[in-house]
Amino acid sequence: xxxxxxxxxxxxxxxxxxxxxxxxxxxxxxxxxxxxxxxxxxxxxxxxxxxxxxxxxxxxxxxxxxxxxxxxxxxxxxxxxxxxxxxxxxxxxxxxxxxxxxxxxxxxxxxxxxxxxxxxxxxxxxxxxxxxxxxxxxxxxxxxxxxxxxxxxxxxxxxxxxxxxxxxxxxxxxxxxxxxxxxxxxxxxxxxxxxxxxxxxxxxxxxxxxxxxxxxxxxxxxxxxxxxxxxxxxxxxxxxxxxxxxxxxxxxxxxxxxxxxxxxxxxxxxxxxxxxxxxxxxxxxxxxxxxxxxxxxxxxxxxxxxxxxxxxxxxxxxxxxxxxxxxxxxxxxxxxxxxxxxxxxxxxxxxxxxxxxxxxxxxxxxxxxxxxxxxxxxxxxxxxxxxxxxxxxxxxxxxxxxxxxxxxxxxxxxxxxxxxxxxxxxxxxxxxxxxxxxxxxxxxxxxxxxxxxxxxxxxxxxxxxxxxxxxxxxxxxxxxxxxxxxxxxxxxxxxxxxxxxxxxxxxxxxxxxxxxxxxxxxxxxxxxxxxxxx
Numbered sequence: 001x002x003x004x005x006x007x008x009x010x011x012x013x014x015x016x017x018x019x020x021x022x023x024x025x026x027x028x029x030x031x032x033x034x035x036x037x038x039x040x041x042x043x044x045x046x047x048x049x050x051x052x053x054x055x056x057x058x059x060x061x062x063x064x065x066x067x068x069x070x071x072x073x074x075x076x077x078x079x080x081x082x083x084x085x086x087x088x089x090x091x092x093x094x095x096x097x098x099x100x101x102x103x104x105x106x107x108x109x110x111x112x113x114x115x116x117x118x119x120x121x122x123x124x125x126x127x128x129x130x131x132x133x134x135x136x137x138x139x140x141x142x143x144x145x146x147x148x149x150x151x152x153x154x155x156x157x158x159x160x161x162x163x164x165x166x167x168x169x170x171x172x173x174x175x176x177x178x179x180x181x182x183x184x185x186x187x188x189x190x191x192x193x194x195x196x197x198x199x200x201x202x203x204x205x206x207x208x209x210x211x212x213x214x215x216x217x218x219x220x221x222x223x224x225x226x227x228x229x230x231x232x233x234x235x236x237x238x239x240x241x242x243x244x245x246x247x248x249x250x251x252x253x254x255x256x257x258x259x260x261x262x263x264x265x266x267x268x269x270x271x272x273x274x275x276x277x278x279x280x281x282x283x284x285x286x287x288x289x290x291x292x293x294x295x296x297x298x299x300x301x302x303x304x305x306x307x308x309x310x311x312x313x314x315x316x317x318x319x320x321x322x323x324x325x326x327x328x329x330x331x332x333x334x335x336x337x338x339x340x341x342x343x344x345x346x347x348x349x350x351x352x353x354x355x356x357x358x359x360x361x362x363x364x365x366x367x368x369x370x371x372x373x374x375x376x377x378x379x380x381x382x383x384x385x386x387x388x389x390x391x392x393x394x395x396x397x398x399x400x401x402x403x404x405x406x407x408x409x410x411x412x413x414x415x416x417x418x419x420x421x422x423x424x425x426x427x428x429x430x431x432x433x434x435x436x437x438x439x440x441x442x443x444x445x446x447x448x449x450x451x452x453x454x455x456x457x458x459x460x461x462x463x464x465x466x467x468x469x470x471x472x473x474x475x476x477x478x479x480x481x482x483x484x485x486x487x488x489x490x491x492x493x494x495x496x497x498x499x500x501x502x503x504x505x506x507x508x509x510x511x512x513x514x515x516x517x518x519x520x521x522x523x524x525x526x527x528x529x530x531x532x533x534x
Contacts, residue, residue: 003198003220003223003261003262003263004198005156005160005198005220005263006071007071007072007159007160007196008072008201009072009085009099009201009202009203010068010071010072010073010082010083010099010100010159011068011069011070011071011072012099012101013085013099013100013101013102013202014067014068014099014100014101014104015101016101017100017101017102017104017105018037018045018047018067018101019037021101021105022047022105022108023035025105025108025109025112026049026112026130028114029112029113029114029115030051030112030115030129030130031051031052031053031115031117031121032049032050032051033050033051033052033057034048034049034050034057034059035047035048035049035050036048040063040064040065041064042069042075043066043067043068043069043074043075044063044064044065044066044067044075045065045067046061046062046063046064046065047061047062047065047132048060048061048062049062049126049130051121051126052121053120053121053122054120058121058122058123058126059123060123060126060127060130062132062133063133064133065132065133065136066136066140068100071159072100072159073147073159074100074140074144076137076140076144079146080146080147080149081140081144081145081146081147082144082145082147082158082159083099083100083103083104083140083143083144083145084145084161084162084163084193085097085098085099085100085161085162085163085202086098086103086162086163086164086165087162087163087164087165087207088165089164089165089166090164090166090167090168090169090172090174091172091174092172092174092175092178092179092207093173093174093178094174095174095206095207096205096206097162097202097205097206097207098205099202100143102205103139103143104136104139107135107139107143108132108135111135112129112130113129115129145158147159148244150244150245150246150247150248150466151244151245151246151247151248151267151270152248152263152265152267152268152270153220153221153224153243153244153246153268153270154244154245156220157183157195157219157220157221157244160195160196160219160220161193161194161195161196162179162193162194162195162196162202162207163192163193164191164192164193164194165192166192167191167192169191170184170190170191171191175194176217177197177199177200177209177212177216177217178196178197178200178207178208178209178217179194179195179196179197179200179207179219180194180195180196180197180217180218180219180221180222181217181218181233182218182219182221182222182233182236182237182240183195183219183221183222183237183240183241184237185241186237186238186241195219195220195221196219197209197216197217197218197219198211198215198216198218198219198220198223199211199212199213199215199216199217200216200217214379215377215378215379215380218378219240221240221241221243221244222236222240222378223259223261223378224240224243224259224261224262224315225239225240225259225315225316225356225378226257226258226259226315226356226359226360226363226376226377226378226381227316227356227357227359227360227363227376227381228356228378228379229356229378229379229381230354230355230356230359230381231316231317231353231354231355231356231357232317232352232353232354234317235316235317235318235352235353235354236316236317236354237317238313238317238319239313239314239315239316239317239318239354240315242313242317242319242463242465243270243313243315243463245313245465245466245467246270246271246313246463246464246465246466247270247302247303247463247464247465247466248267248270248302249270249271249272249302250302252266252267252268252269252270253269253271253272253273254266254269254373255269255271255273255373255461256273256363256364256367256368256373256374256459256461257360257363257364257367257373257374257376257459257461258373258374258375258376259375259376259377259378260375260376260377261377270463271314271461271462271463271464272296272299272300272461272462272463273364273459273460273461273462274296274299274341274342274459274460274461274462275334275338275339275340275341275342275457275458275459276340276341276342276343276344276357276361276457276458276459276460276462277332277340277342277343277344277404277455277456277457278344278345278346278349278358278361278455278456278457279332279343279345279346279404279451279455279457280345280346280347281332281343281345283323284323284324284343285323285343285344285345286323286345287320287345287348288319288320288321288348289320289321289322289323289345290312290320290321290322290323290342290343290344290345291322291323291324291325291326291331291342291343292306292322292324292325292326292341292342292343293325293326293327293328293331293339293340293341293342294325294326294327294328295328295339295341296341296342297322297325299341300312300462300464302464304468304470306322306325306464307322307325307468307469307470308321308322308323308324308325308469309321309322309468309469309472310322310464310465310467310468310469311464311465311467311468312342312462312463312464312465313462313463313465314357314360314460314461314462314463315356315357315360315461316354316356316357316360317352317354318344318348318352318354318357319465320344320348326410329407330407330410331343332404332405332406332451333404333405333406333448334402334404334405334457335402335403335405340404340457342460342462346455346456357460358400358456359381359387360376360458360460360461361400361456361457361458361459361460362387362391362400362456362458363376363387363458364458364459364460364461365396365400365457365458365459366390366391366394366396367459368458368459369394369396370394387400397454400456400458401454401455401456401457402454402455402456402457403450403451403454403455404450404451404454404455404457405448405449405450405451406448406449406451407447407448408447408448408449482511485505485506489505490502490506493505500530503530503531504530507530507531507533507534508528508530508531510534513531513534
């Protein structure tokens with residue numbers, strides 16, 4: 001299966017404007033006696049209009065007028081621009097949908113006056129009365145949005161969005177089957193910017209349903225999420241939104257677990273299949289922190305090397321910051337010695353209810369064992385009994401879990417608080433020797449020890465987000481360009497007891513200080529003392 005991700009309504013609407021509605025409007029407002037449209041390059045047209053005058057016909061030609069390409073993208077002043085369709089109301093079953101052509105016609109109609117019959121037309125008067133090139137340019141600047149080209153998916157989904165002028169609720173009955181119930185911004189425009197479902201389209205100003213299969217009511221990005229029905233909707237929202245933020249790798253790598261709806265274009269694939277273990281790994285996996293192996297970091301080293309502080313996500317809304325990059329030899333490993341590439345805290349699953357990633361890990365294990373991708377369309381994922389049967393047939397544990405092993409001295413010792421106040425007490429891990437190959441006595445010299453409990457470990461598709469540590473730190477003196485410090489940063493420093501750091505960041509280095517402009521010069525001259533309280 002492949003997905004038709006096109007949005008033909010952009011070009012269709014503009015062609016109708018260009019060839020039918022604009023000449024009709026000009027004929028009603030001006031003494032139009034001629035109208036011609038000819039291509040002017042790959043993505044532009046020349047419109048020539050002719051007016052009746054006392055001296056016969058007078059012509060004016062408007063060159064290099066932008067026209068959307070077949071995908072619906074305007075190429076204007078070196079930028080790729082898309083004009084989102086707008087709905088007349090949030091009841092999408094009856095709303096009138098205005099695409100680029102209808103919006104531009106309304107903008108010109110509001111400005112174009114009805115010409116008196118006694119005007120003596122010449123080319124200058126035509127251009128003054130009808131500054132078509134200026135009006136179209138102003139419209140694109142006002143109504144157009146720069147195309148999101150972070151990756152293939154971000155560009156395609158941008159072209160399939162619509163805007164609602166207002167909303168009475170986030171999702172209404174008329175939305176079902178017409179727009180994706182999952183994908184919408186995570187900001188105040190939630191429920192006002194929506195994505196046209198793959199089974200729907202804009203035809204003659206209406207958002208109509210063409211297909212009624214359950215999955216057809218979801219958008220393009222949601223179709224790319226295997227085991228979608230096993231994820232809590234809010235997490236699915238994050239998952240599809242973050243897939244659009246994945247950085248494009250130099251070489252695409254298809255996922256081991258696919259939905260079957262992925263397009264033929266290889267540039268769609270922006271992630272990497274990583275052997276992921278769902279297990280707590282000390283403070284390095286606290287909250288949304290995750291541990292990566294050096295091999296995994298190398299796979300994700302684009303366009304610049306992966307480093308702690310960079311952000312990753314998978315297709316199920318699991319996101320996190322890389323806390324530590326460890327040598328492969330220090331990562332937990334499978335029984336055959338294969339080093340895990342990514343460690344994600346299993347406790348994060350229960351608070352976020354996105355268990356689709358666990359099933360992807362198990363299915364990824366099957367795909368890796370079989371040596372071929374597994375296809376899991378949304379709402380068609382195998383049941384538990386089916387998964388268990390397939391695992392058993394592949395000589396794998398039926399519950400999908402496996403025994404992980406750690407190199408002695410690398411497994412984080414659990415730190416439990418002592419009773420009452422005081423320092424925490426550390427309880428070191430007791431090494432458990434592995435049995436010798438072929439049975440028999442244990443091998444005391446073996447450096448590996450089993451983890452206390454069996455864990456889920458399998459291949460999950462992860463992407464590197466456009467949120468990198470190197471882009472978050474700034475050094476500047478001018479206000480507005482510095483590293484911002486707020487209440488969260490203050491309380492984090494206070495809890496850690498870094499009081500001098502608070503004095504430095506919120507006072508000595510504050511951009512609002514009268515002597516801020518000389519700070520760089522003073523630091524270059526040598527150490528400086530903390531400023532007195534403000």
